[in-house]
Amino acid sequence: MxxxxxxxxxxxxxxxxxxxxxxxxxxxxxxxxxxxxxxxxxxxxxxxxxxxxxxxxxxxxxxxxxxxPTVTRIVRAFRHQLGTDTYYLDLGQSLIRILTGFGLAAAIGVTSGVALGRSRWFADVIGPLTELARPIPAIAIVPVAILLFPDDEAGIVFITFLAAYFPVMVATRHAVRALPIIWEESVRTQGGTRWDVLWRVVLPGSLPGVFGGLSTGIGVAWICVVSAEMISGRLGVGYRTWQAYTIVDYPGVFVGIITIGVLGYTTSAAVEFIGRRVTHWLPRGEETTK
Structure with missing residues (x-):
């Protein structure tokens, strides 16, 4: 024993x-x-x-x-631009436009995406309109924006909003519809209301998909805000890049291109960083590969 x-x-x-x-x-x-x-x-x-x-x-x-231009010529032009006030004025103007348009797209896109995924009535009434408008490139709405808004600034923000809205809305809608029905049933069997299901199941469960749409939306928004600045803007990185091309300042063109790339990378990385913090409970790549 x-x-x-x-x-x-x-x-x-x-x-x-x-x-x-x-x-x-x-x-x-x-x-x-x-x-x-x-x-x-x-x-x-x-x-x-x-x-x-x-x-x-x-x-x-x-x-x-x-x-x-060679890399050395571009570096010299970049160094010169960094010493001017105009560069930072354009930088700030583009950032204001992108953050305003993207912020509106994030708020309205997530809200309408959840509504489209949860409400049959909302999907029947608003869904066809969004599907008809979604394939239209946002930059093609520039003439309409010029007619709609009294100044160029509001029109550029509107174009930026449209560019980011549809990726966010579609990603949120798909994320909501993909949630397992058993999660909702488990809350309801414990006496939970529709609001309990929304706050305890729908919103937390759809967060990974939502941030995927936000990451895509910020990239598309940069494409359209720069294009809109080139067409109808008076300030901004896109406007300055096009102006450099018209005066045959090719190093200045590449200064603008590099600036746009850095801004796009930084804002996209910020969105993904926030997404990782908000969804910290998800398993990461290092954990799943072990």
């Missing part, structure tokens, strides 16, 4: 080693993350180096690199 007990109790300490293996696993994860950052940095530096070589050597393949 005692021998049997010793056999049962004896192996218990062998459970400890997996807990001690967590340290090396985290170290490997950190090392992999650093490797990923290094590879990404090298890819960007390689692309810059190839651009410098092709433009400095006046290479002509299928495209004419000899007509484009």
């Amino acid at each position: 005692t021998a049997t007990t010793a056999v049962v109790v004896g192996p218990a300490p062998q459970i400890a080693p997996p807990a001690r293996a967590v340290g090396p696993a985290r170290a490997r994860t950190r090392w992999t993350a650093w490797q990923s950052r290094v590879v990404r940095a090298l890819s960007v530096l390689t692309a810059v180096g190839v651009w410098q070589f092709l433009t400095a050597e006046h290479i002509r393949l299928w495209v004419r690199f000899d007509t484009l």
Whole structure:
């Protein structure tokens, strides 16, 4: 009897080693993350180096690199722009437009997406209108925006709002409709009301899809706000980029392009960062690959 007990109790300490293996696993994860950052940095530096070589050597393949400015000329132009007030004025104007239009699109898009996903009446009345308007490019509405609004500023914000609204609305609608019905039934069986289902099931459960739509929407919004600035704006990064092209300032054109890229990357990364914090309960890639 005692021998049997010793056999049962004896192996218990062998459970400890997996807990001690967590340290090396985290170290490997950190090392992999650093490797990923290094590879990404090298890819960007390689692309810059190839651009410098092709433009400095006046290479002509299928495209004419000899007509484009070198990296060194673009850097000099960028340094000059950073020393002017106009650059920061354009930067601030574009950011105000994008944040205003995207903020409206996020609020209205999430609200209408939830309504379309939850209400049959709302889907029957509003759904056909959204589906008819959704395939129309937002930039094609520029003439209508000029006619609708008394100033260019409101028209550009309206175009930005339209560009971001549809990705947010569609992603939210799909996320709401994809929720398992058993989640709603479990709340209702405990006496929950429709508002309980909305706050405890629909909104938390659809958050991953909502932030996917927000990330897509901010990218599309930048495309359209820059295009609208080029067509009807008087300030902004898009307007300044087009103006540089009209006066044959090609390094200035690339200063605008790079600025737009950095702004788009920063705002998209901010949306994704907020999404990760809000949906911190979701398993991440490192956890699912173990």
